[in-house]
Amino acid sequence: xxxxxxxxxxxxxxxxxxxxxxxxxxxxxxxxxxxxxxxxxxxxxxxxxxxxxxxxxxxxxxxxxxxxxxxxxxxxxxxxxxxxxxxxxxxxxxxxxxxxxxxxxxxxxxxxxx
Amino acid sequence: xxxxxxxxxxxxxxxxxxxxxxxxxxxxxxxxxxxxxxxxxxxxxxxxxxxxxxxxxxxxxxxxxxxxxxxxxxxxxxxxxxxxxxxxxxxxxxxxxxxxxxxxxxxxxxxxx
Numbered sequence: 001x002x003x004x005x006x007x008x009x010x011x012x013x014x015x016x017x018x019x020x021x022x023x024x025x026x027x028x029x030x031x032x033x034x035x036x037x038x039x040x041x042x043x044x045x046x047x048x049x050x051x052x053x054x055x056x057x058x059x060x061x062x063x064x065x066x067x068x069x070x071x072x073x074x075x076x077x078x079x080x081x082x083x084x085x086x087x088x089x090x091x092x093x094x095x096x097x098x099x100x101x102x103x104x105x106x107x108x109x110x111x112x113x114x
Numbered sequence: 115x116x117x118x119x120x121x122x123x124x125x126x127x128x129x130x131x132x133x134x135x136x137x138x139x140x141x142x143x144x145x146x147x148x149x150x151x152x153x154x155x156x157x158x159x160x161x162x163x164x165x166x167x168x169x170x171x172x173x174x175x176x177x178x179x180x181x182x183x184x185x186x187x188x189x190x191x192x193x194x195x196x197x198x199x200x201x202x203x204x205x206x207x208x209x210x211x212x213x214x215x216x217x218x219x220x221x222x223x224x225x226x227x
Contacts, residue, residue, distance in 0.1 A: 043220045101148075101163065102148075102158075102216060104157045104159075105157065106156070
């Protein structure tokens with residue numbers, strides 16, 4: 001089945017710096033790659049996603065890149081702010097039994113220091 | 115994005131009792147929904163996929179007789195943890211399958227004493 005690896009597990013940056021989180025996946029049939037932000041005690045919130053027909057997508061300070069050949073995708077956050085501090089999860093979607101299942105990475109705890 | 119609610123947000127129960135968690139999609143309808151479990155400082159693990167009107171499909175290692183899923187409508191699903199034990203203490207999160215993404219609920223914190 002699909003396996004998603006995420007690095008680093010923790011990341012600490014200074015406010016205003018950029019943060020990059022990387023994920024790899026194993027199933028070449030995966031075609032949807034969302035990124036979620038989860039604050040303590042809350043459900044995950046979709047922040048950006050990308051499908052396999054594009055290589056890059058940007059939304060203000062957040063961007064995602066996808067390399068299907070290498071089977072890896074990355075989240076880029078520029079001009080980080082303290083409110084960006086949270087746990088970020090990548091995921092890859094595989095079609096199974098008529099629905100699309102999400103397989104999550106282990107998460108990255110991002111701390112943005114003022 | 116779509117709004118999903120879960121009730122209760124947190125529950126504490128004694129070992130051996132059953133707990134029901136409700137997940138509602140408030141502003142859209144979907145045939146397929148998912149139940150996840152998240153232990154402290156770990157990732158979300160899919161427990162089961164549920165289609166309205168059908169039996170849920172459980173992931174390997176998840177006991178279907180322990181985690182009962184009732185998905186009777188396009189906007190409501192319930193997860194019942196039967197005979198709960200301390201090892202079932204976890205954060206339970208539901209999601210509904212939209213056209214292009216999954217919409218997650220806020221989660222339910224279950225603590226079994």
